[in-house]
Amino acid sequence: xxxxxxxxxxxxxxxxxxxxxxxxxxxxxxxxxxxxxxxxxxxxxxxxxxxxxxxxxxxxxxxxxxxxxxxxxxxxxxxxxxxxxxxxxxxxxxxxxxxxxxxxxxxxxxxxxxxxxxxxxxxxxxxxxxxxxxxxxxxxxxxxxxxxxxxxxxxxxxxxxxxxxxxxxxxxxxxxxxxxxxxxxxxxxxxxxxxxxxxxxxxxxxxxxxxxx
Amino acid sequence: xxxxxxxxxxxxxxxxxxxxxxxxxxxxxxxxxxxxxxxxxxxxxxxxxxxxxxxxxxxxxxxxxxxxxxxxxxxxxxxxxxxxxxxxxxxxxxxxxxxxxxxxxxxxxxxxxxxxxxxxxxxxxxxxxxxxxxxxxxxxxxxxxxxxxxxxxxxxxxxxxxxxxxxxxxxxxxxxxxxxxxxxxxxxxxxxxxxxxxxxxxxxxxxxxxxxxxxxxxxxxxxxxxxxxxxxxxxxxxxxxxxxxxxxxxxxxxxxxxxxxxxxxxxxxxxxxxxxxxxxxxxxxxxxxxxxxxxxxxxxxxxxxxxxxxxxxxxxxxxxxxxxxxxxxxxxxxxxxxxxxxxxxxxxxxxxxxxxxxxxxxxxxxxxxxxxxxxxxxxxxxxxxxxxxxxxxxxxxxxxxxxxxxxxxxxxxxxxxxxxxxxxxxxxxxxxxxxxxxxxxxxxxxxxxxxxxxxxxxxxxxxxxxxxxxxxxxxxxxx
Numbered sequence: 001x002x003x004x005x006x007x008x009x010x011x012x013x014x015x016x017x018x019x020x021x022x023x024x025x026x027x028x029x030x031x032x033x034x035x036x037x038x039x040x041x042x043x044x045x046x047x048x049x050x051x052x053x054x055x056x057x058x059x060x061x062x063x064x065x066x067x068x069x070x071x072x073x074x075x076x077x078x079x080x081x082x083x084x085x086x087x088x089x090x091x092x093x094x095x096x097x098x099x100x101x102x103x104x105x106x107x108x109x110x111x112x113x114x115x116x117x118x119x120x121x122x123x124x125x126x127x128x129x130x131x132x133x134x135x136x137x138x139x140x141x142x143x144x145x146x147x148x149x150x151x152x153x154x155x156x157x158x159x160x161x162x163x164x165x166x167x168x169x170x171x172x173x174x175x176x177x178x179x180x181x182x183x184x185x186x187x188x189x190x191x192x193x194x195x196x197x198x199x200x201x202x203x204x205x206x207x208x209x210x211x212x213x
Numbered sequence: 214x215x216x217x218x219x220x221x222x223x224x225x226x227x228x229x230x231x232x233x234x235x236x237x238x239x240x241x242x243x244x245x246x247x248x249x250x251x252x253x254x255x256x257x258x259x260x261x262x263x264x265x266x267x268x269x270x271x272x273x274x275x276x277x278x279x280x281x282x283x284x285x286x287x288x289x290x291x292x293x294x295x296x297x298x299x300x301x302x303x304x305x306x307x308x309x310x311x312x313x314x315x316x317x318x319x320x321x322x323x324x325x326x327x328x329x330x331x332x333x334x335x336x337x338x339x340x341x342x343x344x345x346x347x348x349x350x351x352x353x354x355x356x357x358x359x360x361x362x363x364x365x366x367x368x369x370x371x372x373x374x375x376x377x378x379x380x381x382x383x384x385x386x387x388x389x390x391x392x393x394x395x396x397x398x399x400x401x402x403x404x405x406x407x408x409x410x411x412x413x414x415x416x417x418x419x420x421x422x423x424x425x426x427x428x429x430x431x432x433x434x435x436x437x438x439x440x441x442x443x444x445x446x447x448x449x450x451x452x453x454x455x456x457x458x459x460x461x462x463x464x465x466x467x468x469x470x471x472x473x474x475x476x477x478x479x480x481x482x483x484x485x486x487x488x489x490x491x492x493x494x495x496x497x498x499x500x501x502x503x504x505x506x507x508x509x510x511x512x513x514x515x516x517x518x519x520x521x522x523x524x525x526x527x528x529x530x531x532x533x534x535x536x537x538x539x540x541x542x543x544x545x546x547x548x549x550x551x552x553x554x555x556x557x558x559x560x561x562x563x564x565x566x567x568x569x570x571x572x573x574x575x576x577x578x579x580x581x582x583x584x585x586x587x588x589x590x591x592x593x594x595x596x597x598x599x600x601x602x603x604x605x606x607x608x609x610x611x612x613x614x615x616x617x618x619x620x621x622x623x624x625x626x627x628x629x630x631x632x633x634x635x636x637x638x639x640x641x642x643x644x645x646x647x648x649x650x651x652x653x654x655x656x657x658x659x660x661x662x663x664x665x666x667x668x669x670x671x672x673x674x675x676x677x678x679x680x681x682x683x684x685x686x687x688x689x690x691x692x
């Protein structure tokens with residue numbers, strides 16, 4: 001809580017029950033019936049209103065370049081899903097995922113399917129996968145997406161209660177995705193900036209250490 | 214008088230027998246009564262020793278099955294006798310084909326083109342006799358004989374070696390040591406003693422050859438194939454108007470499948486046009502289908518992306534790869550709450566989605582990943598398009614770190630004044646890990662792998678050739 005405790009006028013305002021406190025996301029988090037799935041990074045969990053990845057929502061991860069470590073963010077999630085035997089679909093990844101590396105990270109490649117499709121058909125496939133409750137996670141590299149398309153995917157994700165993660169280089173200033181993260185690489189690790197998290201106005205940045213190669 | 218009546222051929226002609234009793238004038242039995250029912254069967258065996266040269270047993274069986282399918286034109290009962298022979302019942306076909314010699318010519322005309330197409334010698338051994346076992350024995354021994362009567366079997370078989378029977382090595386040696394070289398020698402011995410000395414298996418084979426004991430023959434059945442077509446009264450334009458016809462064809466297919474308790478993995482729909490080659494739609498399914506609704510959904514999804522080159526005047530639906538329907542059974546979700554059954558349930562749940570994606574995006578669009586136990590980085594992973602996954606080998610878990618992304622082919626690194634460059638100068642973080650393998654293929658892999666980082670934060674898996682031009686390549690990106 002970063003409220004100036006010294007000011008009595010502010011303190012009196014805090015006693016009004018109808019006042020909505022946008023900053024206090026910890027309080028609103030309890031209002032979410034189900035908490036999210038932990039990201040595997042406690043520092044990042046603390047910044048997010050769901051204490052992790054949201055459920056049935058669309059997440060955008062914006063990077064300046066492929067391969068700077070953005071996959072690190074989802075590896076713990078994939079590991080957890082693999083242990084549950086849940087399936088994930090990867091749409092148009094920049095190159096082929098390497099099965100021995102996934103196995104070494106504790107992810108069974110048998111639970112993972114790669115879908116390659118022409119750009120015109122890709123969003124159709126992503127939407128169908130998000131709508132399907134049998135698919136637990138959709139990772140997609142769709143290239144350029146418009147405002148409307150993101151909104152449609154967000155609706156599909158909530159319909160199928162599937163987590164969808166879009167990786168792109170990000171040109172949109174705002175979108176209807178539940179969570180937007182900007183990831184940059186530093187010499188020590190990853191620098192994750194929460195651009196938008198639904199239900200919280202806080203814009204925080206987290207520095208995460210990368211696993212040593 | 215009654216004793217004479219008993220000798221009369223009663224079958225088919227009871228009136229005559231009655232008449233004979235009345236007139237009391239028995240005559241010699243006429244020869245014109247139908248004889249086919251009384252004649253013993255004639256088994257025609259074909260031995261193809263050239264097939265034994267094929268090392269792969271499965272390929273050999275497939276070839277034999279193909280030949281058996283062709284012989285189906287000659288006889289209703291064809292049996293495949295692994296590894297190199299075929300037997301068919303020839304008696305019932307003799308009259309139609311006009312005698313055994315004409316049948317032999319037909320047989321040769323049927324088999325020789327196939328054999329020459331496979332590049333095999335076109336000659337084969339053949340023998341015919343009243344028992345399938347004797348025919349096989351004669352054909353395999355290379356005696357091209359025709360034995361009409363069962364009484365002659367003993368003398369016909371007498372010239373064969375006892376070693377041509379299928380016996381364990383111990384029995385063969387025992388027969389040899391007893392001085393029994395030919396079956397003729399065996400015929401001279403008393404039967405009881407034979408069984409005691411050489412075992413019942415030996416005796417049963419002899420009995421089967423001579424026709425004392427029936428030989429079970431398993432008739433070859435050609436694999437099922439579904440082929441159904443519809444002709445339209447007028448040419449149809451637009452995919453939506455084809456849907457009722459597709460529904461009709463699928464209805465027929467499902468009736469076919471359910472009657473045989475099968476499910477299908479592959480469908481081919483061809484749309485016929487008036488003056489053009491037909492449009493082919495091949496559908497490979499991840500999950501065997503038996504019911505109309507899911508199959509129709511897949512076909513409709515595929516059709517929705519199709520633009521017809523011309524109006525359609527007819528369509529044909531074919532299916533020839535089947536699976537037993539019980540293999541397609543899905544567990545009841547409520548009952549499979551146990552730990553071990555969770556995974557198959559999950560894969561069964563995802564299958565419809567994957568099938569839908571495949572139907573619209575093409576069969577090669579969906580891949581599953583596999584890991585193989587191989588030191589060569591390129592070969593340690595493979596993607597299989599379409600069908601069921603083969604399963605990974607968990608034994609292949611490596612201690613050394615591998616990149617999550619492997620480039621489709623290594624990209625050569627540029628160097629400037631001794632400094633490696635990939636979107637900026639590279640800094641080595643760890644290494645080297647030496648990989649030396651595949652020297653036996655002539656394309657030897659002999660590399661030192663390092664982990665490097667560029668200024669933009671990409672961690673790369675790079676290698677240095679240890680032989681040849683000693684170039685540097687980037688092979689993967691870590692995460």
